Amino acid sequence: MYPAPAITPELIAEHGLTPEEYERIQEIVGREPNFTELGIFSVMWSEHCSYKNTRALLKGFPVESPRVLVGAGEENAGILDIGDDLAISFKIESHNHPSAVEPFQGAATGVGGIIRDIFTMGARPVCAINSLRFGELDNSEVRRLFRGVVSGIAHYGNCFGIPTVAGEVYFDKSYEGNPLVNAFALGVLRHDQIARGAAKGVGNPVFYVGPATGRDGLAGAAFASQDLTEESAEQQRSAVQVGDPFMEKLCMEACLELLATGAVAGIQDMGAAGLTCSTCETAARGGTGIEIDLAKVPQRSPGMTPYEILLSESQERMLIIVHKGREEEVKRIFDKWDLPWAEVGKVTDDGMMVVKNHGEVVATVPAAKLADEAPLYHRDSKEPEYLQKTRALQLADVPALAKPEAALAKLLGWPSIASKNWVYRQYDHMVRAGTAINPGSDAAVIRVKADSYPPLPIDEPQDDIPDKYLAMSVDCNGVQVYLDPYEGSKATVAEAARNLVCSGARPLGATDNLNFGNPHNPELFWQLKESVRGLAEACEAFGTPVTGGNVSLYNQNPAGAIDPTPTVGMVGLVEKPEHITSQWFKDEGDAILLLGQAVESDDPLLGLGGSALLQVEHGRKEGTPPPCDLAKEKTLHDALLGLIETGVVKSAHDCAEGGLAVALAECAISELTARQTPRLTGAEIDLSKAECERLDALLYGEAHGRVIITTSEAEAGAAVDRAKLLGVPSARIGTVTGSDTLDVKAGDNSLSWNLSDLHDVWWNTIARVMDKK
Amino acid sequence: MKFAVLQFPGSNCDQDCVHVLQNVLGHPTRLLWHKESVLGDVDAVLVPGGFSYGDYLRTGSIARFSPVMQAVKEFADQGGLVLGICNGFQILCEAGLLPGALIRNRSLQFRCEHVYLKVATQDSPFTQAIPEGKLLRIPIAHGEGNYFCDAATLEELEAKDQILFQYADRDGDVTDHANPNGSLKNIAGICNTARNVAGMMPHPERAAEPALNEDDGRLIFESLIAGLNPAPAPA
């Protein structure tokens, strides 16, 4: 055996374990753990793998609905029924710290990781989306990270052959040095194709498939579970994981083909904590034990120690438990795809995870205790000090703008609002020939056709599968969450659902990525607690269970924590293709309707709290954000869906950052016929009926629950009446003129904007900053 | 007519091509694994987009040595119709079935967006059914679509009317501004001198269904079909 370091208090601390945790480990193994075992516990009990600081909170999420086939936490990803014996599996996951250290590979392997989570479930991944946060773009280091992350996502997704169909990007100082990279993937499968990550069947052989294990990503899970510092980053720099999307595609094809044979008893990807996590979790789920010999694991670097092999996070590897006697099928299929494989062990009956190296035992740990009995903490929480100050803001503190119309171009050119085409044109968002709504509208819509589902057994006749239309969106307004974690988080869910509904979809379920700071800080933990409360309540209200997600804590830079960012990815089902709706104005002469109240008069800040306007024009990240009334939201969503289903809605766009004015402008400028060829469709708007003494609030306030729709002139009246009947305030506010200006009348003010000018700042701002070098 | 669509391990537009040919246009279509060395009974071969073997060294550099490509070469030599799309175009160039090469986009970035294509000639099995003067709107999605060849080759391409498609603006003008990747003469697609082998960077299979709001790409497949036999009833 190699000379393993002695276990000292320092070594224990270096592994991120507390003395109490170490005691618990001794109890579990019944003796002093050796160095390898210490490593195993440290990664499995890291926040990233064990959720030790958040598990208690996450219990608050609604996780059930008649559609849930595999619920949150059961497996690598949840599964929802979409009818006709078909199902979807989706999940979001963060790769924040690796991306801070090495943006290209960090983001690329983030995409790779989430795709593996999906095909591990037996589903074929059919689309990806992502949610990104960076510091402000005037900083060249931020630009380097942004450029690297986007090209990393593009590289992996494009080469793998998955369309990246939507996403969001925000820029805020709080993310400087600690960008957020949350990757989401969705897959489809038949009900009877669900695969499980359980080591079932004592005596069944355990296979390792995929490329050899190297020293890359050593203990990445532990790295993700501590503050990002110079030292921790430096450590990680020596172990950057490099992604190989081609390998992953082969791996996916081979796994799906193998699953179709029925030879697989259990399957799990090797993600965070690699071989360690996949072996002990499968054994824990199967209620079995597992024994592997590391000498049989393909290795890329000579002289790797058991500790290194077990903790490596080399990419594109899978663990497969095969029904005894059917080993040949694994070999045949993996050879067909020219993929390395090795039989590395077997399922046992004693509940132990036994790791050998050349026959010699190097670790013995009770699998279930390791996987499921990580310590559970209830952290202290305390309302943050800063809220005193931010809540103090009154409307009177916000001076009226001398030229309110000038703010529109500024907002449209604010990188967080500006078009993200510089990002998504680098992503192949059309591969699989199914993208019905490309990036650039409220939510993406994809068509899933029969050839998307995983293969059937060779001798089974092809089934007749109807096309399905799915919509998805990922959202989070971190500033609102910062200013009010509870309301802001409710609003996040509401916005995700609203984006789906605007596209014609009924929301089915959600996945969340909780990106927060250090949970040991009571103020930061309070943010987390309040945020989870808000998310849970909102998911309940919209009937969208949380089917899985990810927690990423310790997101801070030396100046402090990031804005709390509970990203929510939501998926909806579009009943019929005719219901698919995009956000841009369609035809000249169409009527423009506003669903929802133009201004919420009971919000003392009239929607300006935490607004983009306040940040851009007044340089303040303050105020109480507009409250989110979930019942009203739900009524709006139902009414809008009802209208869409009657066929009268020609376009629908919700109001988010930048309020009514930005939303109207986007309706007029966001249609793209081809590269550099926008279709500008002007409109005349009359807001005189909206009672509001503040023009800035009327134009740029960010009250929730508002959607702009268009209908033909003939159907406008009936649509307004119907919306009212369904309980939603609604009014005709204008007409699509198709001219090259957007004209708005509000009280005595007549404002007019040239659409080419607006389009130019909105469309080109990010590219101009990024191409500056 | 019968189509074969090649399938390399890293192909990712293979299913899309099959879908359009078979389900949308109603022609029997087979996938052909890269390790196969016989094409069988086919009228036309599609080399689809993707990343054939990962394409890390140079796009298409390995694919040209695959058994299936040897068969495609023979098929092409005998006058069989071969269309390479995106990665397929890159492979056909590497294999010497088409002149020139596709290098990195001048932006060094992958580009996925719709472009307008001017049809430079109707005199080919790939363009014959496209109405005169019709500007096509079809998406591109590539990182290496910047067509390059030496001056003599370019001269020959022009002299022999081998340029099929050029990137254009909405008025049909072939301008530098309309060029998404820096390719020579805005070239988006070419054919060989015998006019039976063609390659193009844009993806007609992604623009072949009214259901997805666009079907200009269909005209290219319909050209192929029209040339081969009296059209069967579309599905």
Place this chain on the structure above:
Amino acid sequence: MKAKVIITPKPEVLDPQGKTVQTALEHMGCTGVGEVRVGKYIEIEMDGDADTVKAKLSEYADKFLANPNIEDYRLKLED
């Protein structure tokens, strides 16, 4: 033995990567930069004596490692 294959874009071929590196260097304030060309550098561990390795590699460089339409290559052997 270790062999190296250096592949460079032909002089007449546009080299977008080289061009980008050149402009970027200038933007970063690096003065006196002339033309920049970006190529590939392949290190291959290979059995055999210098002549065999050279012969083999020329063959594969010609037909696979480099694309003669756009690239030149040279071989270097290390001992």
Place this chain on the structure above:
Amino acid sequence: MKAKVIITPKPEVLDPQGKTVQTALEHMGCTGVGEVRVGKYIEIEMDGDADTVKAKLSEYADKFLANPNIEDYRLKLED
């Protein structure tokens, strides 16, 4: 003067390109191939004497030409 920057993936880092080339060579019947690593080769025309050019290029190689997380580089000057 002409300077060359040779950029190679660090030994411990996965090199999918190198791996692909290695397998491809083997498939094509090239025997005796061991490890293959693929890197970049940058030729830069630059004003100044050897020392200046060397100093400048090291600076930019560190911060821009090579990715220190996963790549090593070396400089070579030609006269």
